[in-house]
Amino acid sequence: MGKTLRDHLVDALEDLEEEQLKKFKRKLNEIPVRAGFDNIPRGRLQKADALDTCDLLISYYTDAYAVQVTAEVLESINLKCQAKKLLSVTGIGNSGSVQTAEQSSHGFSGRNGPQEEPHFIDKHRAELIQRTSTVEGVLDLLHGTILDDEQYERIASRETNQFKMRELYKLVPSWDRSCKDRLYEALKAKNKFLVQDLEGR
Template sequence: MASKKKIIVDSLENLSKENYAKFCMVLVDRKGERRVPQSKVEKQSRLEVTNVLVSTFTEADAPAVVSELLKYIVCPEEATTLVSVQHFVDKHLLQLIQRVTNIDVILDELLDQNVLLEETYEEIRQTPGKQNKMRKIYQLALRSGDRAKNIFMDLLRQKEPYLVADLLKDH
């Protein structure tokens, strides 16, 4: 399978000159805590913009950002290609936040498997509400990359098998 970075480059190279310019414009205008300045994309090649995307959003998160922007500029075909490379956890985050029930058991396992540090574990344990705990797990542990997400996914298969099966059938 091609790397996420390669898939992003290919998606950007498939854009017309006009759509690539629109993409760069909405990238710069995108709101959020991680933003891309105009100077980083102005007159840059698609490969250079891909490098900016990966350095700004991480290789794990960049495909989702690119997909979001492609949908915004009405390039659904390219956006669909990128969504398919998203990790299961990223793709189904909203459903996982709403539906995971065995959070404390999963949290214990994440600590045991060194995905979480003790301080982070305690911070998440003290968070009120299951949905807020899931959000914290994602923000503090799973954003570290695919290895953490893969461990989390294995735990979901063990502790929430019916939820995982339900989400997979919607693929």
């Protein structure tokens, strides 16, 4: 049996770090919502963990609109990839339309079709960790779109390029393909010859 919308919401919220969840709840209380709906009171959100927050979202907004509200809040706190991933896995776009069960179960993405090649970022993980020599430049290109301030600082503070890349790769499982594309483009811009070498294999 596939995951429900609530399961996907829980996954998205549980993926957030503690500080990110705090930002999420603060913004959730402020974000404009559709006519007929109300913001969740700050007092109810204050001590809520990821599961409680999910339950509040569903009780206030119903399943499909709760997903859209969650995605909007994630985008507004610079977690655009997480927002895109949530909309992708649930099949809910801005119109609130849901993909068919068949499309969803096959991971249908429209542009890439049901079967996708492993992404360059996944395929060459080990060598990118070992051989990327200009990590700070890559982080600078990802900062503010894929990486928030806290993630950027944490990765940049690691002692060596290998440790920095390992720390960066801890985030990759929560990214969708477009986020991996951005990392690929950043690597290509700052480590051109390494990417060319790996692509030539």
